[in-house]
Amino acid sequence: MTNLEKISSIKKTLGSKLTIPAHHYETDDIVACADFVGDSYKLAVDCSHTDAQYIVFCGVRFMAESAAILAKPGQKVLHPEPGSGCPMADMITAEQAHAALKLAATRTSREIIPVVYMNSYADTKAFAGEHGGAVCTSSNAAKIVQHFLDAGKAVLFAPDYNLGINTADLLGIGAQTIKITRDIQLESIADDPRMFLWDGFCHVHKEFSLAQISRQRASDAKMQVIVHPECNREVVQTADISGSTSQIYAAIAQSPAGSSWAVGTEYQFVNRMAEKFPEKTIVPITTSICVEMSKIDQEKLLLSLESITNHEESGSPLLHEVIVPHHLRDHARMALNRMLAIMEN
DSSP states (O other): OOHHHHHHHHHHHHGGGEEOEEETTSOHHHHTTOSEEEOHHHHHHHHHHOOOSEEEOBSOHHHHHHHHHHOOTTOEEEOSOTTOOOTTGGGOOHHHHHHHHHHHTTSOSSOEEEEEESSSOHHHHHHHHHTTOEEEOTTTHHHHHHHHHHTTOEEEEESBHHHHHHHHHHTTOGGGEEEEOTTSOBOOOOSSOOEEEEOBOOTTGGGOOHHHHHHHHHHOTTOEEEEOTTSOHHHHHHSSEEOOHHHHHHHHHTSOTTOEEEEESOHHHHHHHHHHOTTSEEEESSOOOOTTGGGOOHHHHHHHHHHHHHHHHHOOOOTTBOOOOHHHHHHHHHHHHHHHHHHHO
């Protein structure tokens, strides 16, 4: 039997006890095994709603952590490749976040609320929860930030600078932002600051440039450019549309046959859309992939599933179960639940 056949057999045996979520940036082989696919917000919502006893999360480590934080009592979350991390999430720690909050407080009389991007680890999410803040994703960052601004607060946004500044521009407060560098220094000064932005970044989305967009438009006058808001500010401002992975997918899926798209996000996802919608022209602006997502393959997924069947039969330990310490989990859950509550209002 092939690995795919073995995976399918175990899925059939476990039935409703098992669910396999996968991020859009996973390889085609993994997406083929998934029960649901989405961006980080959709996956967080779907995982919070599932009653499956075992969640085998195919994504990078912070996503599996978030599923474990939101898990119901008795649910187990497994991550097929614990070494699949996120360089952006590595760019901030809870200790740095506390120092940044203290520094930001010297520049405003407003209460500062942390808004932490989903692309962060449990300690940083817990920092946000502890200080009355929330998690956000690229699809809901504007709504989450606006929620706190409307309450008269300032926002410390971490770790992605580009998503932060592009969100600030969308809300009309781009000029009221201050950048805080990773050595806890103020890099810019603004009067009456409303947002303090950490200077982390996604290496995949930082690669997109104005020159690349110009070449794509020169090749097809009708081509629309759609990019992820983790791209540089000038790229987002030059594009026709910016949006999260799911928003990019929806825009292209709902577009008419014959439309042309140049897409600024992870290549494997763009390529999958091109195959799914052959009646449209869908081209990547670059062929950059998320190497960390690609670390999960069917062999590693199969090992996780086999550990579940062995656990069911003999009580043997689960392979790569995701355990978030209680002192982090409780505060991180607060931050994630605040996001979900704000989005439901």
